[in-house]
Amino acid sequence: EPLCLEKGVGVIPYFSLASGFLTGKYRSEKDLANRPRGEMVQKYLNERGFRILDALDQVASQYHSVPAVVSIAWLIARPGITAPIASATSLDQLTDLIEATNLALDPSSIELLNLASA
Incomplete structure (x- = not known):
């Protein structure tokens, strides 16, 4: 992702x-x-996976949301990400994806998720 940012290439x-x-x-x-x-x-x-899930749970709780919404919102918040691709097989999943586009994570939540995934 850092190289793509440097070169102006979007990540999907x-x-x-x-x-x-x-x-x-x-x-x-x-x-x-x-x-x-x-x-x-x-x-x-x-x-690493469980560390990420723990961070997602913490942030989801803070925003009264669910990990799927936070995961997509986290990707959207990353400067190098052009557009995350995710599929929905139910109306509830589609609702989560739409909700993610409206969730603006605060810097401390983003940092928590970034550290957990490092």
Whole structure:
């Protein structure tokens, strides 16, 4: 992302919600059982992934929101991100995506998320 910023190239993240991991619905091996994206998400079940989920939960609580909304809002707030790509398979998920476009995270929330993901 820093190189893209320097060169004026936009970044369009394709798996903005990490195949659903950043929504918070996958928090253990048990959550992956019989899920279509289970194998794809398994790689995120590690110390870094759980640290990110903890930060997302904190920020979501602060904004009376959910991790999926905060995840997309966090990407939108990043100066190098042109447009995050995320899919919705239900009306609730679509509502979350729309809500994310209206959520302006404060600098301390962004810093918390950035540190958790570093």
